[in-house]
Amino acid sequence: MRDNNSDLRVIRTKESIRDALVELIDEKGFEAITVKDITTRAKINRGTFYAHYQDKYDLMTKFEEEIMFEMSRIAKQNFPGVIAALGTNSPTLAPFSLAVSLFEYLNENNGFMKAVLGPKGDLSFQTRLKDFMWKTIYGNDVNAIIKEENLLVPGQYLISYIASAHIGVIQQWLNSGMKESPQEMARILSTITVNGPLFAAGLKK
Amino acid sequence: MRDNNSDLRVIRTKESIRDALVELIDEKGFEAITVKDITTRAKINRGTFYAHYQDKYDLMTKFEEEIMFEMSRIAKQNFPGVIAALGTNSPTLAPFSLAVSLFEYLNENNGFMKAVLGPKGDLSFQTRLKDFMWKTIYGNDVNAIIKEENLLVPGQYLISYIASAHIGVIQQWLNSGMKESPQEMARILSTITVNGPLFAAGLKK
DNA sequence: ATAATAAACAACAGGTTGTTCGTTATTATA
DNA sequence: TATAATAACGAACAACCTGTTGTTTATTAT
Numbered sequence: 001m002r003d004n005n006s007d008l009r010v011i012r013t014k015e016s017i018r019d020a021l022v023e024l025i026d027e028k029g030f031e032a033i034t035v036k037d038i039t040t041r042a043k044i045n046r047g048t049f050y051a052h053y054q055d056k057y058d059l060m061t062k063f064e065e066e067i068m069f070e071m072s073r074i075a076k077q078n079f080p081g082v083i084a085a086l087g088t089n090s091p092t093l094a095p096f097s098l099a100v101s102l103f104e105y106l107n108e109n110n111g112f113m114k115a116v117l118g119p120k121g122d123l124s125f126q127t128r129l130k131d132f133m134w135k136t137i138y139g140n141d142v143n144a145i146i147k148e149e150n151l152l153v154p155g156q157y158l159i160s161y162i163a164s165a166h167i168g169v170i171q172q173w174l175n176s177g178m179k180e181s182p183q184e185m186a187r188i189l190s191t192i193t194v195n196g197p198l199f200a201a202g203l204k205k
Numbered sequence: 206m207r208d209n210n211s212d213l214r215v216i217r218t219k220e221s222i223r224d225a226l227v228e229l230i231d232e233k234g235f236e237a238i239t240v241k242d243i244t245t246r247a248k249i250n251r252g253t254f255y256a257h258y259q260d261k262y263d264l265m266t267k268f269e270e271e272i273m274f275e276m277s278r279i280a281k282q283n284f285p286g287v288i289a290a291l292g293t294n295s296p297t298l299a300p301f302s303l304a305v306s307l308f309e310y311l312n313e314n315n316g317f318m319k320a321v322l323g324p325k326g327d328l329s330f331q332t333r334l335k336d337f338m339w340k341t342i343y344g345n346d347v348n349a350i351i352k353e354e355n356l357l358v359p360g361q362y363l364i365s366y367i368a369s370a371h372i373g374v375i376q377q378w379l380n381s382g383m384k385e386s387p388q389e390m391a392r393i394l395s396t397i398t399v400n401g402p403l404f405a406a407g408l409k410k
Numbered sequence: 411a412t413a414a415t416a417a418a419c420a421a422c423a424g425g426t427t428g429t430t431c432g433t434t435a436t437t438a439t440a
Numbered sequence: 441t442a443t444a445a446t447a448a449c450g451a452a453c454a455a456c457c458t459g460t461t462g463t464t465t466a467t468t469a470t
Contacts, residue, residue, distance in 0.1 A: 006438090007436090007437065007438080007446080007447070008436080008437065008438095009435090009436060009437070009446085009447050009448070010447070013447080013448075031236045034425090034426060034427085035426080035427070035428090036425090036426065036427085044448075044449090045448060045449045045450070046427090046428095047428095047429080047430085047448080047449075047450085047451095048447075048448050048449075050427095050428065050429075051447075051448080054428095055427085055428085119328065119329065119332040120328075121328065122328075123324065123325075123326065123327075123328040123331075124324065126328075127324040130373070145408070146406050146407065146408065147407065150406070150407025150408075151405065151406060151407055152396050152400070152404070152405045152406075152407065153392075153393040153396050153397060153405050154385075154393065156377055156381065157374050157377055157378070157393050157397075158397065158402060158405055158406060160373045160374050160376065160377035161370045161371075161373060161374050161394075161397050161402060162370070162402050163373060164369045164370050164372060164373020164374070164376075165366045165367070165369050165370035165373065165402075166366075167369060168335070168365045168366060168368060168369020168370065168373075169362050169365050169366050169369070171365070171369075172361055172362055172365035173362070176361065180359075187358075188358040188359065188362050189366075191357050191358050192358060192362075192363065192366050192401075193401065193402050193403060194401065194403050194409070195357070195401055196397075196398065196399065196400055196401025196402070196403075196404065197363060197366060197367050197370075197398050197401070198398060198399050198401075199357070199401065200356065200357045200358050200363055201351050201355070201356060201357075201363060202351065202352065202355025202356055202357065203350070203351065203355075204399070211469095212415080212416070212467090212468065212469080213467080213468065213469095214415090214416050214417070214466090214467060214468070215416070218416080218417080239456090239457060239458085240457080240458075240459090241456090241457065241458085249417075249418085250417060250418045250419070251458090251459095252417080252418075252419080252420095252459095252460085252461090253416075253417050253418075255458095255459065255460075256416075256417080259459095260458085260459085
């Protein structure tokens, strides 16, 4: 058999397409991009694009899925420790190291992440990223820690609050030049989440 | 003069266009919509559309600006009280009534809001909404209350956190059928923001 | 009643989209 | 290294959407 994806021409082509995509999202926004834009920038024939992807959405989805898969892997790796820590009196250590790992991954893929999470990015990715956080929070035996009867607000809103807040901070970090280290970002997020926004603002003791 | 926008034909046409737009965003998402879709649904000639708007983005922008203007009006109206309350020991009363007013407004315009803030909506509107919250928080003499030296985290991340969190909760509310009252939603948001997510989850006393 | 003008209708060039040819160039492998 | 497989190319296609324009019809304000 010879139908593998190891043909150098395929690898080269796909890489050119991805590079072109990231550049173009930054320049004109994902939705304004045409397949012709991509192939012109990637210096390949338009027909070649359609040999690999159905359309620009298919391309984007496949790209995003790889990113999500990797983030999921990192999360799964660190989650047992997080669950264990949440029950204790110092619920910041394990979540902190998970956050650091994720920020390091974002840092490595900052070209794509900045483009896709930016103001000209892809709304569906942000939606999927929130879904991912939902499932990560809800699906991982958190029920063992967080009991419905202890919640002061409906669970769905609490999760939406936390997930959106975290993504918002990530976006701000990416768009303002990633000047803080992954460690510092993890500290910022856990400070606000553990103590609350008002405390972090110095308005509450 | 007769160049006013009071001609019944104009009013009828613009209303048809807006109704069609909201319907179509819900069905196929803003970006997938063509001008032809809109005019077919609105039962008007395509040329008529171009007599009023440059393209679908122009239509969307004008629609959104009216919404933003109204939200800004509501915010400005309630802000003096919010500023005053933040300094006191009960910093929830005035912000609470502002939140109620805003949720009531969202409720009135739920067709548009649900469409535009939903997963098939308009990313640029969400970006503009965050900018609006930024300016509302930063620009309104908050400096008199929030002092940079008291912040435990950089101000830009704190604001991004709060703004994104609030929008996320609003989205969740709109997409899950708006079953809670504006009052209840205001309570939920202030509970999490004042006491912090971990406290609201029952994980902290 | 009538002048003003919004909306409809029709046609236009220019652009993008998928798709399909035959041809050329590159690759994997024996 | 020779060769069979196949990726990529170039060109062409109908179908569709976009703005725009000129003409005609219908509605509106006064």
